[in-house]
Amino acid sequence: MVNPLIDEIFHLLLRQSTWKVHTLASALGETNYLKQLDEDPQKDLFKRNFLIMNGLYQLQAQLAPTQRLEIASLHIELIDTCPTDRPEKDDPLRAYYLDWQNYDTSRDAIDALLDQFWQRFSTHNRFCLTQVSAEQLYPIIQHWQLPADYSYRELQKRWRQLALKYHPDRQGSATKFKKIRQEYEQLKANCSH
Known part of the structure; x- marks a missing residue:
């Protein structure tokens, strides 16, 4: 066809x-x-x-x-x-x-495909990150206005808010968006799912 x-x-x-x-x-x-x-x-x-x-x-x-x-x-x-x-x-x-x-x-089937994609994406990004200590994460957690024992759900919600605010397609800053994306990956790697 x-x-x-x-x-x-x-x-x-x-x-x-x-x-x-x-x-x-x-x-x-x-x-x-x-x-x-x-x-x-x-x-x-x-x-x-x-x-x-x-x-x-x-x-x-x-x-x-x-x-x-x-x-x-x-x-x-x-x-x-x-x-x-x-x-x-x-x-x-x-x-x-x-x-x-x-x-x-x-x-x-769509949900399963998306889950597989995000699992592969998450695994790939974890290996690309440098290890970050708890002391290094503390300022990021504060800047993101997250509780010290943040949950994955809280992190995702805050990520979406910041992504909408700083995304270059929404008149945001590409540099700032890249920085918060990296911070998100670091925070995600250090929280319990």
Whole structure:
């Protein structure tokens, strides 16, 4: 099945060769190519993401071998390439997003996929952090206005408040957002779930 977003995604890639999935989704939303797809917000988000990723992988195959389309959730880039360059055939994400049976998945399956993603993300970030002592965390805890024995739920709530305040897409500071993101990861690594 041909994805109806392919032409618009290609048009956007010609205007700007590097994207992120969320910025691509935003641009598609502004052009009214990507409207609400489900009443359930989680399923709607999943279906939007599915259509974008499916379109990207179909476009990747169409562009080969004259151009290479690199696809990752945080980095999408259209690159001029030599004719011998081919997309990886054993990419599990590619296989998943090209299978249209996955488009209309259940809420439970979406929740499971999100849980798996956050577990992998959390594990990866823990290894990227430097160890922080309790003394070093104390000023961060105070700055974040958290109790000394903060819970994971309290931390998440405060993180969302600060992220909304400082996110660069919401007129915040990229430097400040990066700093609070790092602090969040440090605080998260040191709290009991």
